[in-house]
Amino acid sequence: MAISNPFKRWLARAAIAVAVGLGPMFLSAGSMSLSAQEKDKAADIPVKRVVMFSSGVAFFEHAGKVDGNASVDMKFNVKDINDLLKSMVLQDLGGGRISTVSYGSREPITRTLGTFSIDLTRNPTLGDLLQQIRGEQIEIDAPTKVTGTILGVETRKVPAGDQVVDEKFVNLLTADGLRSVSLGNVGRIKLSNAKLDAELRQALMVLAMGKDSEKKTVSLSFLGGGKRDVNIGYIQEAPIWKTSYRLVLSDDEKPFLQGWAIVENTTEADWDNVTLTLVSGRPISFVMDLYQPLYVNRPEVKPELYSSLRPRTYEQDLASADDEFRRAGEVQEKAKQLGDQMRRAPALAAAVPQAPGKPGDGYAFGANAGQAAKGEYRMDLQRGGQSVAQAGDVGEMFRYQIATPVKLQRSQSAMLPIVNESVAGDKVSIYNESQHAKHPLNGLKLKNTTDLHLMQGPITVFDDNAYAGDAQIQALQPGTERLISYAMDLDTEVAPSNKQDPQSLTTVRISKGTLYTSHKNVRTKSFLVKNSGKKSKKVLIEHPLQQPWTLVSPKEADEKTRDQYRFAVTAEPGKPATLDVKEEYTSNEQVAINNLDSNTIQYYLNATVVGEDVKKALREVITRKGVIAQAVAKRQELERQVTVIDQEQKRIRDNMAQLPKDSDLFRRYVTKFTQQEDTIEGLRTQITASLAEEQKLRQSLDTYLIGLELK
Structure with a gap:
């Protein structure tokens, strides 16, 4: 059953109201001021419908009448303002219009504290506070009264018994001169600047209000004439509604189920004849901080600074200098002709003509410069962006519609019957x-x-x-x-027991030198059920469903969940009942035949499930491995003989080192050493040949195995 349709109809009325010109809804963080003739009349719009969801929110609808220009004040917890700003919908159904929704704004406390002359955001010490108001005049008791202007705060090392500790001193400029006072001896400090003292107290008030969890008033303003209906709807955090059941069992009748819904009224108003709907479903709901003013960190751009330039003098053009020299000569010649009168005249200075200025030189105006000068600049808001919002239904949820209106006082809970059936x-x-x-x-x-x-x-x-x-x-x-x-x-007992059968070989095949085998693993779980009661009982035995085991007997379980089998067993009084659950799985292995020893190969030769062609190939492998083993043994014997001769030669060398070179025994050792070297040379030749033979036999075996494809 879908819950979306009633909301669609409710919101459609609001959309129609806006479409026919009833006016939009505006949210403002300040108070609304109206003219004297439009002063709002106080109105009370009680809650009439509540829809509680199992996702931690509820929809509240207030309905009532207003007369003329009316104001509706509603109280909310501070934590609920964000949900209010996100979801509130208002309707004026009598031809009026909605003006504003005003509420007290909440500036981030750290930003607000940062606007005061004394910064309290980081829990400053007394020394930090005095350091912030350097240059201000204070009055302190230390212990005598001292009045002066703060020069600064410094930390000094002072003796304290056997130790040296840090102590802060405030340096003051008093009427009698400079004075340094230990803050440890200060009993009272008074700010002489009344404005600064008031600002400090205001900052402390802001800090205290930041911890206040008082409720906020939201004022709704409706403008219009006459009495008319209005609706107010919003989503708000609410306790999830819960259910509890009572189940009555009887041997003669069907089970009877009674269900109760548990709801809590945590709002600021009593519910008086409220239509209550309980919805089971999990719509997505989240909290977004719309109440707290948000500020974007903007990059600080500093103006580019240049060093001041020194005045520069420029030399005259050579052609201009020659012309000036020529004109100066002509002036001197005229002065001689005019006599003493001309000699007393001031020298003529060369004049540099200037071009007449043109209006607007040095300023490049854009295409809208003329419009801007005339005050005709216009911002086109239609180019600012497009709406991307779309409406639609999301899934279906089940609801319980409480038949009778509910009365529930604030901060009270109630149990409501929702199921009463067999x-x-x-x-x-x-x-x-x-x-x-x-x-x-x-x-x-x-x-x-x-x-x-x-x-x-x-x-x-x-x-x-x-x-x-x-x-x-x-x-x-x-x-x-x-x-x-x-x-x-x-009255019922169950005795379980386990049986694990030996692993059995099921299939063997050979493919390209690899032996592939399959083994069957079988286990049986037995359950002995004893009923000591007076009535026959149906016992459901749960057995874990584990991979890779598959059920063999019984062929099917009576019930099967994601991780359990359930088998039904009828247990009669005084008669044991048994259940055997048999499971099996097949394990597969593969191994290179070259890595198998003779005993393992013999095991497969004796197995009845192995085919005759596979056995014939395994016998051939044993024969070829035997030939290879003989070649290996022959080579190892030759290598042993070489080792024995090497050890004998070492003994001879040690003896020859102790004998004179012209002795008979020395010459005898030389002769024997020569004979042994000839023997070693012959043995090494045979070893080389034996290694070649071994390699040939192994390659022959590998070629034989690669060519096998047997089942």
Whole structure:
């Protein structure tokens, strides 16, 4: 059942209101001021509908009437302002329009504190504070009263018993001169500057208000004439609604299920005849900080500075200098002709003509310069961007519509009945060795035969008019089944036992020198069930589903989950019942035939599952390996003889070193040494030939094996 349609209809009314000219909704962080004749009338718009989701949010709809220009004040927790700014929708359904939604802005406290002359953002010490107000006049008691202007704060090493410690001193300029006072001796400090003192107190007030969790007032302004209906809707954080169930079992009747929804009113208003809807689903919901003013860090660009330039003098053009010299000569000649009168006249200076200036020289205006001068500059907002928002439905959720209006005071909780029907179910005992090795659990195979989606929650089970235990279910859709367990079945015992069969060879084949084998692994788990009660019981035995094991017997399980088999066993009173669960898996191995020893090959020759062609090839391998072994033994014997002669020659060398070279024994050793060298040379020739023969035999075996393809 979809929950989206009622919201679609509700929002469509708001869209139609805007389309016919009822006016947009504006959000502002300041207070709205109206003219005297448009002063708002106070109005109260109570909450009329609440939709609670299982994702930690709820939709609240207020509905009521306003008269003329009206103002609606609503209180919210500071933490809920972000959800309000993200989701609030307003409707004026009587031809009016929505003016503003005003609320107190919240400046980041660190940024606000940074605007004061005294910076309190980093928890400054007394010395840090005095350092910040250097140049200000203060009055201190140390212990006598001292008034002076702060020059600075310094740290000095002072003796303290057997140690030397750091101590801060404030340096002051007083009427009597410079004075240094230890801050450790200061009892009181008063700022003489009243404005600075007030600013410090204001900064402390801002710091205190930053920790205040008081509620904020949001003012909604509706403009229009006459009485008319208005709606206010928004999403707000809310406790998830929970469910709990009661299940009554009886041997004569169907199980009866009663379900309750648990809701809490954590809002600032009482719910009086509120239409309540409970939605089971997980719509995506998040919090975005829209309440806190955000500032972008902008790069600081410094103007490029250049060093001041020295004035420069320039030499005159040579042609101009010659012309000036010529004109100066003519002036002197005229002065001689005019006499003494001309001689007393001042010398004429050469005049440099200047071109008349043109308006606008040195300034390049753009194409809009004329419009800018006339005040006709225009910003085209249509080119600023395009909306990319799209509307659509996202999935479906299940809802519980509470039939009767709900009354619930603020900070109160309530239980509301949502299920009160008979359901289908069969009593069973559920055995799982990992949970309890001896006894199964009393349980029920519960089927949701209602038309409702049952949310997860605890179930209190009553059997034969008595409390039987507690159970828990996950979300259960209509028509689906779940097992629940609520108590230990002490009347039933289960004895498990294991049997592991020896690994058996199933197939052998040879391919390109590699022997491929398959082995079957078989295990059996037996369960002996004893029922000491008075009634026949159906016992569900859970057995882990493990890879790569596959089920052999029984051929199929009665139930199968992602990680469990379930087998049903009927246990009669006083009659043992057994269940054998047989599983197997086949393991595959491969090994190079050259790496097999004779005993391993003989094992495959004796196996009945090995084909005759494979056995014939293995016998040929044994024969060829035998020939190779003989060649190896022959070579090793030759190498042994060489080693013996080498050791004998070492002994002869040691003896010859002790004998005179002209002695008979020395000459005898020389003769024997020569004979041994001839023998070693012959042996080494045979060893070389033997190695070549070995290599030839091994290559022949490899060629033979590569060519095999047998099953």
